[in-house]
Amino acid sequence: MVKKVLNFLQVGVLATSSYVTSIVVLLIIIFLFNEGAGVFTKSLLEEGFVIAVNKSNKLNAISPKDIKNIFDQKITNWKQIGGDDNAITLFSIDELPNFYTEEEIGSDFEYMDTCINNYIANHPNVLAYFPERNVAKNFQGKMIKVGTLGVFEFVKGKEWLPTARPVAQLGILPLLLGTLMVSLGAILLALPFGLVTAIYMAEIAHPVARKVLRPIIELLAGIPSVVYGFFGLIIVVPIVQKVFSLDVGETALAGSIVLAIMALPTIISIAEDAIRNVPNNMREASLALGATQWQTIRSVVIPYSKSGIMTGAILGIGRAIGETMAVLMVTGNASNMPTTFLQPVRTIPATIAAELGETANGGLHYSALFALGCILFLATMALNLYVQLALKKRNR
Amino acid sequence: MAQIETKNVDFYYGAVQALRNINLPIEHNTVTAFIGPSGCGKSTLLRLFNRMNDLIDGCRLDGSVEINGQNIYGKGVNVEELRKQVGMVFQKPNPFPKSIFENVAYGLRVNGVKSKSEIEDRVEASLIRSALWTEVKDKLNRSALQLSGGQQQRLCIARALAVEPSILLMDEPASALDPISTSKIEELIFELKKNFTIVIVTHSMQQAGRVSDKTAFFYMGEMVEYDSTTNIFTNPKQERTLNYVTGRFG
Amino acid sequence: MMIGNKKLTQSIFFWLFRIMSTVVVLVLLTILYFVFSRGISTISWDFLTKAPEDGMVKGGIFPAIIGTLYLIGGSLLFAFPIGVFSAIYMHEYIKKGKIKSFLQLMTNNLAGVPSIVFGLFGMALFVNKLKFGDSIIAGSLTLGLLVLPVIIRTTEEALKAVDDNYRMASYAMGASKLYTIKKIILPIALPDIITGLILSIGRVSGETAPILFTVAAYFLPKLPHSIYDQVMALPYHLYVLATSGTNIEEARPVAFGTALVLVMIVLVTNLIANGVRAYYHSKYKK
Numbered sequence: 001m002v003k004k005v006l007n008f009l010q011v012g013v014l015a016t017s018s019y020v021t022s023i024v025v026l027l028i029i030i031f032l033f034n035e036g037a038g039v040f041t042k043s044l045l046e047e048g049f050v051i052a053v054n055k056s057n058k059l060n061a062i063s064p065k066d067i068k069n070i071f072d073q074k075i076t077n078w079k080q081i082g083g084d085d086n087a088i089t090l091f092s093i094d095e096l097p098n099f100y101t102e103e104e105i106g107s108d109f110e111y112m113d114t115c116i117n118n119y120i121a122n123h124p125n126v127l128a129y130f131p132e133r134n135v136a137k138n139f140q141g142k143m144i145k146v147g148t149l150g151v152f153e154f155v156k157g158k159e160w161l162p163t164a165r166p167v168a169q170l171g172i173l174p175l176l177l178g179t180l181m182v183s184l185g186a187i188l189l190a191l192p193f194g195l196v197t198a199i200y201m202a203e204i205a206h207p208v209a210r211k212v213l214r215p216i217i218e219l220l221a222g223i224p225s226v227v228y229g230f231f232g233l234i235i236v237v238p239i240v241q242k243v244f245s246l247d248v249g250e251t252a253l254a255g256s257i258v259l260a261i262m263a264l265p266t267i268i269s270i271a272e273d274a275i276r277n278v279p280n281n282m283r284e285a286s287l288a289l290g291a292t293q294w295q296t297i298r299s300v301v302i303p304y305s306k307s308g309i310m311t312g313a314i315l316g317i318g319r320a321i322g323e324t325m326a327v328l329m330v331t332g333n334a335s336n337m338p339t340t341f342l343q344p345v346r347t348i349p350a351t352i353a354a355e356l357g358e359t360a361n362g363g364l365h366y367s368a369l370f371a372l373g374c375i376l377f378l379a380t381m382a383l384n385l386y387v388q389l390a391l392k393k394r395n396r
Numbered sequence: 397m398a399q400i401e402t403k404n405v406d407f408y409y410g411a412v413q414a415l416r417n418i419n420l421p422i423e424h425n426t427v428t429a430f431i432g433p434s435g436c437g438k439s440t441l442l443r444l445f446n447r448m449n450d451l452i453d454g455c456r457l458d459g460s461v462e463i464n465g466q467n468i469y470g471k472g473v474n475v476e477e478l479r480k481q482v483g484m485v486f487q488k489p490n491p492f493p494k495s496i497f498e499n500v501a502y503g504l505r506v507n508g509v510k511s512k513s514e515i516e517d518r519v520e521a522s523l524i525r526s527a528l529w530t531e532v533k534d535k536l537n538r539s540a541l542q543l544s545g546g547q548q549q550r551l552c553i554a555r556a557l558a559v560e561p562s563i564l565l566m567d568e569p570a571s572a573l574d575p576i577s578t579s580k581i582e583e584l585i586f587e588l589k590k591n592f593t594i595v596i597v598t599h600s601m602q603q604a605g606r607v608s609d610k611t612a613f614f615y616m617g618e619m620v621e622y623d624s625t626t627n628i629f630t631n632p633k634q635e636r637t638l639n640y641v642t643g644r645f646g
Numbered sequence: 647m648m649i650g651n652k653k654l655t656q657s658i659f660f661w662l663f664r665i666m667s668t669v670v671v672l673v674l675l676t677i678l679y680f681v682f683s684r685g686i687s688t689i690s691w692d693f694l695t696k697a698p699e700d701g702m703v704k705g706g707i708f709p710a711i712i713g714t715l716y717l718i719g720g721s722l723l724f725a726f727p728i729g730v731f732s733a734i735y736m737h738e739y740i741k742k743g744k745i746k747s748f749l750q751l752m753t754n755n756l757a758g759v760p761s762i763v764f765g766l767f768g769m770a771l772f773v774n775k776l777k778f779g780d781s782i783i784a785g786s787l788t789l790g791l792l793v794l795p796v797i798i799r800t801t802e803e804a805l806k807a808v809d810d811n812y813r814m815a816s817y818a819m820g821a822s823k824l825y826t827i828k829k830i831i832l833p834i835a836l837p838d839i840i841t842g843l844i845l846s847i848g849r850v851s852g853e854t855a856p857i858l859f860t861v862a863a864y865f866l867p868k869l870p871h872s873i874y875d876q877v878m879a880l881p882y883h884l885y886v887l888a889t890s891g892t893n894i895e896e897a898r899p900v901a902f903g904t905a906l907v908l909v910m911i912v913l914v915t916n917l918i919a920n921g922v923r924a925y926y927h928s929k930y931k932k
Binding site for chain 1: 652653655656659660662663664666667669670671673674675676677678680681727728729731732734735736739740747748749751752753754755756758759760761762763765766767769770771774775791794795798822824845848849851852853854855858859881882884885888889901905908909912913915916920
């Protein structure tokens with residue numbers, strides 16, 4: 001009896017363990033999306049600040065984009081955003097001394113609230129931006145609702161300035177493009193070299209060469225990405241800078257090269273395994289027909305191992321998209337729209353790594369970084385599922 | 397003159413001697429069977445005739461193997477050209493994972509035949525010769541892997557025939573097949589004898605008796621006896637041959 | 647003529663392949679040479695046993711080594727049993743079917759999650775939600791989740807390699823499934839499972855992104871007192887030295903030394919793993 005219970009318990013522990021990975025994936029989804037969704041619900045206005053207008057103003061809400069344009073002086077008349085035909089008077093708290101004397105404000109700023117209140121009440125065309133704690137008790141202006149971020153603005157926005165005032169700019173297009181450029185460049189470099197080396201090792205090179213190279217490649221596949229990043233910083237970045245005579249060597253190209261070098265060991269070992277799995281009788285059949293070794297490789301070995309090679313390539317892409325540290329160290333991390341490979345770019349993982357440490361928990365910026373994490377998670381998950389379904393189809 | 401002739405052939409895998417002093421002439425348009433217990437060297441010898449053993453590391457050959465009077469292990473011999481002349485069919489059917497048509501056309505393509513109509517003609521001719529045409533003519537574009545084992549093996553024979561060799565080596569071609577497929581292959585061998593010199597390795601003495609004109613018996617890397625098949629099975633001169641064919645060992 | 651053509655094409659391609667492969671091998675060897683040649687002069691007993699000094703440009707990396715050891719120990723303590731149990735259940739108990747392919751799919755998905763996402767998740771769950779703060783336990787759990795699929799996969803491979811005949815033989819004598827697993831299957835699969843464990847040490851020791859926001863300290867010369875303390879860690883230390891130290895140029899030798907220590911951990915674990923594998927396989931054959 002006791003034995004039976006014990007047996008049952010032990011199997012129960014095994015069974016529970018086997019569900020851990022599924023639970024973790026589920027938890028990742030819940031946490032990432034829960035935190036990330038905040039980017040679309042939280043106000044884009046800097047925390048603790050408000051935007052207010054005169055009571056006579058008929059507007060109740062202004063979109064974040066319009067606010068940015070107003071502060072950039074691109075919108076100067078209320079008419080442009082649906083108000084009356086009047087020029088906008090901008091007011092921010094730093095300008096208070098320009099309108100009121102020190103006495104009026106008070107030596108300890110004790111009358112600041114009143115001054116702001118008065119200023120707004122006296123200027124019908126004002127748009128005021130000031131701290132929430134300076135809102136007077138008998139406030140006579142009107143608070144303006146600042147809209148939240150739309151999904152489209154998030155994906156298509158060209159500016160990533162999460163700490164911009166008065167409204168944060170959270171457009172991830174430059175980060176998306178940066179990520180795609182760096183990983184695409186890496187794959188374009190790594191695939192041909194990796195596959196050729198794999199074929200060479202498996203089919204052409206002397207077996208002794210293979211025996212020597214295989215452990216070295218395994219070792220390199222295990223080396224941490226910071227070490228590759230460090231290598232890139234000290235060797236690759238200066239070379240890129242010199243060869244293209246740039247002001248800075250930290251560019252998308254440097255990122256692609258470092259990522260490609262990192263991906264090489266993985267691609268080589270997966271592809272080599274796939275090639276070595278080609279049954280020998282396929283090679284023999286081809287050679288016995290008078291085919292040369294090269295013809296055999298090209299027309300029999302490569303087609304036979306194609307799906308294995310593809311798997312390696314796609315997993316390589318997934319890894320390149322998600323790689324953080326090495327890229328962070330060599331791409332310069334400028335969040336402007338990338339146009340060439342010879343300029344600094346910033347990738348999604350690098351953005352998370354570089355900025356998460358500076359954000360307030362639960363704030364807008366924090367949520368935005370989690371939203372980036374969601375995108376990364378979805379992209380790699382999609383690649384992964386594709387590979388697994390393709391593999392399953394093949395095995396059937 | 398014999399079409400294939402081995403002279404004082406010794407063959408080693410590393411330190412292990414696999415063949416000892418083999419002297420064997422094989423005539424034009426005959427079927428010669430190699431028999432003997434496993435590990436006796438019969439497959440090794442067969443693979444010497446199209447230099448398939450070159451693929452194995454650390455092997456060494458002394459003596460010479462002549463085909464049509466030329467030593468195929470001599471200097472300046474083009475291995476690909478040799479293999480075009482000496483076709484081979486393997487123990488397990490090994491069609492490529494391509495269409496039926498492409499399997500047969502493969503040898504033509506690698507040997508530089510470009511003309512589409514010529515390829516089509518020769519694929520058809522080879523499939524007819526290997527007695528597979530009627531079964532596959534409507535599904536030439538299907539994957540060869542969908543064929544049955546016996547059909548696959550006949551496809552492999554067609555593939556070998558397409559490059560028009562003069563010699564066909566068969567390494568236990570029916571060992572992985574059912575009896576019906578086996579008898580089809582044996583009929584085919586009988587047909588092909590008219591145009592090809594065939595050397596067949598087999599573990600089945602009945603098969604050797606049914607298909608071959610001459611039989612060589614191997615034991616421990618030596619050729620014990622080589623004679624007409626009738627003599628080997630009914631009147632062997634060596635006691636070891638007698639013991640083997642009467643089933644006392646092996 | 648045809649034949650000459652075939653041969654020519656072959657040698658052209660073979661030479662191209664040879665050249666490209668040589669380039670690849672040279673680049674890869676350059677990295678090893680780079681780390682070894684420039685790191686070796688920094689390595690000394692003091693370097694390995696002293697705390698950083700003078701804004702991290704002098705002294706050693708002892709706290710980072712200890713921190714990384716804590717993280718290796720902590721993460722494997724958690725991931726190893728769960729990973730092995732999970733693999734046993736998935737390989738020995740569940741029959742082929744929907745549940746099994748779902749569990750395998752999820753394990754593979756977890757393996758494909760980028761390490762920075764683990765970092766985000768670890769921060770949200772362990773640091774904030776469970777209120778562990780930046781601590782060894784938060785970092786270890788995050789890293790543990792990251793290597794869990796690796797351990798499951800290697801253990802499954804090890805179990806797959808066990809000949810079915812052993813299972814049948816044991817059942818035939820009336821042994822229970824659990825007994826068979828404990829007494830027959832696990833002992834045979836153990837060397838390969840251990841090999842996987844050793845290899846995952848290399849993986850854990852080098853991961854940076856997952857520990858950035860869960861445990862790693864920029865500079866912390868004292869050693870941790872409890873699992874709720876922060877620690878320094880080798881990969882993060884290298885990142886800091888390489889990019890954001892107070893004096894990047896002067897910190898180079900320390901950075902190279904740290905890089906070499908990281909590579910040595912991977913090298914040594916690989917060598918031990920290969921050694922274990924080779925030893926048991928040769929023993930098995932006899």
